[in-house]
Amino acid sequence: MNIFAAYKDIVLAELDALTAEGLLPAGLDTGRVTVEPPRDPSHGDMATNAAMVLAKPAGQKPRDLAAALAARLERAAGVTEASVAGPGFINLRLLPAVWLTCLRDCLRAGPAYGDSRIGDRRRVNVEFVSANPTGPMHVGHARGAVVGDALAALLEKAGFRVAREYYINDAGAQVDALARAAHARYLQALGRLGEADIAAMLARKELEYGGDYLVPVGERLAAEFGDAYVDEPEATWLAPVRERAVAMMLDAIKDDLAALGVAFDVFTSERGLVQAGRVDATLAFLEAQDLIYTGVLEPPKGKTPEDWEPRPQTLFRATRFGDDVDRPVRKSDGSWTYFAGDIAYHRDKVERGFSDLINVFGADHGGYVKRLQAVVRAVSDGHAHLDVKLCQLVSLLDRGEPVKMSKRAGTFVTLRDVVNRVGKDVVRFIMLTRKNDAALEFDFAKVTEQSRDNPVWYVQYAHARACSVLRHAETLFPGRDLSPAGLADAAVEVLEAPEERDLVRLLASWPRLVEGAAEAHEPHRVPYFLGEVAAAFHGLWTKGKDDAELRFLVPDDPARSLARLALVQGVATVIASGLQIIGVEPVRELR
RNA sequence: GCGCCCGUAGCUCAGCCGGAUAGAGCGUCGGCCUCCGGAGCCGAAGGUCAGAGGUUCGAAUCCUCUCGGGCGCGCCA
Numbered sequence: 001m002n003i004f005a006a007y008k009d010i011v012l013a014e015l016d017a018l019t020a021e022g023l024l025p026a027g028l029d030t031g032r033v034t035v036e037p038p039r040d041p042s043h044g045d046m047a048t049n050a051a052m053v054l055a056k057p058a059g060q061k062p063r064d065l066a067a068a069l070a071a072r073l074e075r076a077a078g079v080t081e082a083s084v085a086g087p088g089f090i091n092l093r094l095l096p097a098v099w100l101t102c103l104r105d106c107l108r109a110g111p112a113y114g115d116s117r118i119g120d121r122r123r124v125n126v127e128f129v130s131a132n133p134t135g136p137m138h139v140g141h142a143r144g145a146v147v148g149d150a151l152a153a154l155l156e157k158a159g160f161r162v163a164r165e166y167y168i169n170d171a172g173a174q175v176d177a178l179a180r181a182a183h184a185r186y187l188q189a190l191g192r193l194g195e196a197d198i199a200a201m202l203a204r205k206e207l208e209y210g211g212d213y214l215v216p217v218g219e220r221l222a223a224e225f226g227d228a229y230v231d232e233p234e235a236t237w238l239a240p241v242r243e244r245a246v247a248m249m250l251d252a253i254k255d256d257l258a259a260l261g262v263a264f265d266v267f268t269s270e271r272g273l274v275q276a277g278r279v280d281a282t283l284a285f286l287e288a289q290d291l292i293y294t295g296v297l298e299p300p301k302g303k304t305p306e307d308w309e310p311r312p313q314t315l316f317r318a319t320r321f322g323d324d325v326d327r328p329v330r331k332s333d334g335s336w337t338y339f340a341g342d343i344a345y346h347r348d349k350v351e352r353g354f355s356d357l358i359n360v361f362g363a364d365h366g367g368y369v370k371r372l373q374a375v376v377r378a379v380s381d382g383h384a385h386l387d388v389k390l391c392q393l394v395s396l397l398d399r400g401e402p403v404k405m406s407k408r409a410g411t412f413v414t415l416r417d418v419v420n421r422v423g424k425d426v427v428r429f430i431m432l433t434r435k436n437d438a439a440l441e442f443d444f445a446k447v448t449e450q451s452r453d454n455p456v457w458y459v460q461y462a463h464a465r466a467c468s469v470l471r472h473a474e475t476l477f478p479g480r481d482l483s484p485a486g487l488a489d490a491a492v493e494v495l496e497a498p499e500e501r502d503l504v505r506l507l508a509s510w511p512r513l514v515e516g517a518a519e520a521h522e523p524h525r526v527p528y529f530l531g532e533v534a535a536a537f538h539g540l541w542t543k544g545k546d547d548a549e550l551r552f553l554v555p556d557d558p559a560r561s562l563a564r565l566a567l568v569q570g571v572a573t574v575i576a577s578g579l580q581i582i583g584v585e586p587v588r589e590l591r
Numbered sequence: 592g593c594g595c596c597c598g599u600a601g602c603u604c605a606g607c608c609g610g611a612u613a614g615a616g617c618g619u620c621g622g623c624c625u626c627c628g629g630a631g632c633c634g635a636a637g638g639u640c641a642g643a644g645g646u647u648c649g650a651a652u653c654c655u656c657u658c659g660g661g662c663g664c665g666c667c668a
């Protein structure tokens with residue numbers, strides 16, 4: 001339970017009471033009322049801005065309204081003091097029992113602590129990765145994969161029902177190019193082409209993809225097709241080779257994603273949508289609403305392509321839904337553009353019952369956001385909403401030096417390389433240590449070192465340390481119930497030190513953080529919060545060094561020790577709960 | 592030229608659906624190891640929140656403009 005939300009409900013109830021008494025006009029908008037931790041902890045446990053927000057519409061002075069509200073709040077359950085401060089804040093002090101109850105809730109809930117119902121089981125569609133099935137995944141894809149997966153997990157924790165989706169771009173020129181490259185490797189596998197021939201074809205731009213990863217693909221094609229497509233024209237082999245090559249690439253991508261701990265619920269094929277007539281149907285649907293027309297676009301100002309010439313095109317009226325220009329849906333050869341397929345795909349999502357859509361894209365797709373949002377509005381009659389999370393570049397470093405990557409030189413760093421080198425947990429955590437729209441540096445040396453510099457290690461260390469204390473306690477207090485549930489029954493009232501109280505409050509704010517991060521679609525808040533918990537815990541741990549009274553384990557005072565163990569277990573539980581969202585395994589020991 | 596993102600301490604970054612004295616790490620300086628894991632902790636110094644206007648009781652946060660950086664800009668996906 002989010003204890004701050006609970007007290008907000010109390011504030012709202014007291015506001016209603018003031019209204020009933022005639023002290024407030026009816027029908028006030030309380031949407032901007034908040035109850036949150038005060039900036040300065042010395043102000044109290046919680047603060048509300050209710051009086052300041054409502055003063056003007058109520059026609060009252062903020063401090064007068066605050067005084068009236070505070071008088072009521074002072075009598076509310078768990079409140080020991082409600083004071084008016086500054087321009088009209090009401091600071092609340094709560095009984096310690098309020099926070100200690102949160103700690104008990106945490107211990108009883110385990111890693112499920114922080115689960116929320118704000119999602120109300122509404123369905124959300126999260127599309128991410130959607131890498132072209134033309135080769136292995138590289139590090140750039142890893143960020144989108146982690147952001148999408150963690151966002152999905154965060155939304156699930158907040159009570160949404162989430163579908164993780166991958167859109168397979170298997171209908172365009174890219175996969176034809178893949179098929180040609182795979183066919184060349186097929187000929188190579190049959191001894192009809194040598195490595196030099198392939199190099200020459202690449203140099204002549206006859207082939208687009210030259211990576212070694214296609215060698216085994218060629219071998220498998222040779223095994224499956226024999227020499228059936230050796231002397232045939234492209235028209236004969238393109239489709240079957242393409243189909244098999246795409247399937248193999250997709251399998252490889254799924255393997256890479258599995259290594260990163262990412263799995264999808266739904267894969268949607270662009271080609272499948274085209275072949276099922278969904279693109280035609282969608283465009284007809286839009287045409288019926290006069291949202292498709294033939295027109296001539298203006299050249300982009302300041303950057304007119306050299307071969308620009310005005311020509312009539314089939315356009316979608318994206319400008320009617322907030323886009324900057326209308327967008328072409330048909331190429332000059334009559335086939336659909338990529339965008340047309342995406343219109344059909346997003347209509348498909350809406351028709352499957354999703355009105356909350358999230359797409360995780362690379363930053364280079366920024367120019368695509370408005371048109372997609374326009375599409376979603378158009379195909380849903382304005383009911384569905386699309387949020388796009390753009391992920392900025394990841395730059396790979398090693399001890400501060402850029403890792404040189406070049407496709408040509410073969411020093412391209414794949415997702416698999418990175419996972420093999422540092423482990424999936426490190427990759428996942430680090431990918432969330434920046435908000436998605438800020439560039440991220442990934443330093444191989446730094447992310448694996450054991451120091452305060454390395455946030456993954458720092459958080460894991462806190463968890464391991466907590467587990468270590470609990471292990472030690474088992475030998476010190478044999479026969480005691482030190483399980484989380486048992487510790488929940490400990491007399492935690494003896495947690496009186498300010499540092500202990502602060503840590504309890506921090507743990508109690510975890511459910512609030514989950515809700516805020518989920519509403520904002522910002523999974524990066526989770527690792528930051530875990531860093532705060534870890535710092536508070538390490539600090540308290542070290543205080544026990546200076547002041548033996550503060551040590552977690554006091555051999556001749558089992559009652560105090562058990563209470564502190566409850567706190568230690570709370571730390572471990574919240575860290576585990578947060579790591580679960582990120583998809584990182586909490587370690588019980590560091591090695 | 593237009594659109595989107597970014598600009599916060601020396602460095603790397605949180606904070607941004609408006610709230611009180613703008614936070615953290617690194618670095619610098621000064622401290623803390625008989626100990627439940629010192630792989631750590633504590634303290635100090637360090638700021639025109641890029642700049643200028645505006646809205647507001649209140650702006651790092653919202654709006655406008657300027658400057659600086661990144662990305663994108665008709666049949667690539």
